[in-house]
Amino acid sequence: MRVDIQLPTTDPQGHTFLTWVPVKATARMADASGASNPARVTLQNGGVNGGGRLAFDSVRTDAGAAELDLELPTDGTAVEFWVAGEFQHPSSAYGDVAIDVMASGTQVGRREMMVRIRKNAVNLSAAERDRFLLALGKLNNAGHGVFQGFRDAHVTDSLDEAHGFPGFPAWHRAYMLDLERTLQEIDSSVTLPYWRFDEPAAALFDRAFLGMPPVNPAQGDTIQFPHGHALEFWKTDTLDSIDRRPTFNINGAPPAQLLGRPNVISQAETMLLGMQYDRFRRMEGAPHGRAHTSFDGPINLPATAPKDPLFFLLHANVDRLWAFWQWFNQRTDSPNSATYSTAGAPPGRPGLIGHNLGDTMWPWNQSTTPPRPTFPPPRGQFPTSPTTPRPGPQPTVRDMIDWQGIHGGDPLGFDYDDVPFELHAGGVA
Ligand SMILES: [Cu+2]
Structure with a gap:
């Protein structure tokens, strides 16, 4: 038998x-x-x-x-x-x-x-870490690889449709998934790890992982990778290597408060921003923006941030926080204004695009017509996956919301180690 x-x-x-x-x-x-x-x-x-x-x-x-x-x-x-x-x-x-x-x-x-699940970077086995780094290094290919397209998708001309308004989490969810699928074409066992920026993560800022600059700042902020490290020859914009210096002690996390203002607030505090989407999305400032500015180097400016691979682990965590909030508050029903800002582009910004539920997202929509950036899209249509037909070649903001297919249809094909799949009233069994 x-x-x-x-x-x-x-x-x-x-x-x-x-x-x-x-x-x-x-x-x-x-x-x-x-x-x-x-x-x-x-x-x-x-x-x-x-x-x-x-x-x-x-x-x-x-x-x-x-x-x-x-x-x-x-x-x-x-x-x-x-x-x-x-x-x-x-x-x-x-x-x-x-x-x-x-x-x-x-x-x-x-x-x-x-x-195959996205995990906290500090919990990866050495083998998982090295498979991820190797795939990332191949993607960059010492500056000659398709990674340059990812870096070029997050530049001054495109920032307004990915930041500052309701579409911020959705655009970055697509961006993370594009990168993860492209890495999986190199090694299908890889997922995108996340940097939980409200917890100590010394194992991430280690020579074997994303590295550290010389102890003495007089020697510059360029990360010193050991010989043979997969990111040893990392290069973007024809410049060598990665510059990054944490402004916090890597044995701890960046401060939750700085100069009396919210900084890299905890996950619990992030959830307490509110159960309504328009309250929650204030997380773009703190903790998200403050996580970026916890470093000196390109990662602290939007137009240059993706030059540093840490960007993608930082944003995997931003996406995880959104997913966690969505699960915790049952916010996957996209027509609900508590789940997403359904009012559309804010008053005074009538030309703003990429923030309405039905808007496609650049660069995957391949548009070169204003208000989209007019230079050739640095990425092709959205990559397909062997495990799911979603989100399709030209995803909309709406396509990013119900990532597990709670309301029916296929999932986007990723999950986080601490965000379960849970059906609830209103979901489709
Ligand atoms: Cu960011």
Whole structure:
């Protein structure tokens, strides 16, 4: 007897990836010799100890279990089931989790996969860290790679449609996902780690990760990577390397208050900004902007910030805070003004674009017509993913909001280690 498992989130190389969002999978009898009809089988967690874990169910739910019994017809008819990564049990390597199909104590099928989740940078294994850095280094290719397009998407001409107004979180969600998908084309086991800027993160500001400048400021602020480090030859705008000097002690976090004003406020304080989107999005100032200005170097100015790879870990955390807020307050229903500012472009800025729910986002819309930047878009259409059809080639602001497909449809294909998938009234089961 042999049972085949099919999952839709499988890439052309046959690698399967899951997040916290359940996907509809099938099991079918591929070889029914010795089986009674129907054959009773049990799906269960395989893989290595400490690896990813799976949750199964017979319907789309947020309460799957470690095992699921199925009855499979011997004629090979496929039987549907649902499977997701079990929250708080992500993979750290491809194949450290598997579906084992058992019949009367015998393994009759097995399918290895990965619960691929964005993690706190300080919790990555050395191998996870190095795979991420290696993919990033290849993307940059010593200044000759496609990374320059990412850097050129976040420049003076485009800042108004990505900052200062309601679309800030949505545009940056797309930007992070574009980068992550492009890294996954290099190494499909990589996700974008986040810098939790309200907690100590010395392991991130380490020579083995994103590095530190010389201790003596008289020797400059250029990061000193050890020989052989994947970012050793990092280059943007034809300038060498990365300049960055923290203005805070890296054994702690940047201060929550500075000169009597909110600075890099905690996650709890960020949630307390409010349950209404227009209150929450004040986080663009503190903690987001203050996290940038906690350094000397290009990262503290919008037009140059993405020259420093730390930018993407900082913004992964900004996106995580938005996702956490969305989950905590059930804010994924885009027509609701508590979820997103539905009033449109603010008064006095009638030409402002990229902030209305239905607006496409530059550069992925490939527009060169004002008020969009008029130079050639530095990125192509939005990259496709082997694990989901969303968001499509020219995403809108609306496409970025319901990232897990709570309200139906497909997810965007990413999740965070501390933000679960949770259905609620108003969601689609
Ligand atoms: Cu920013």
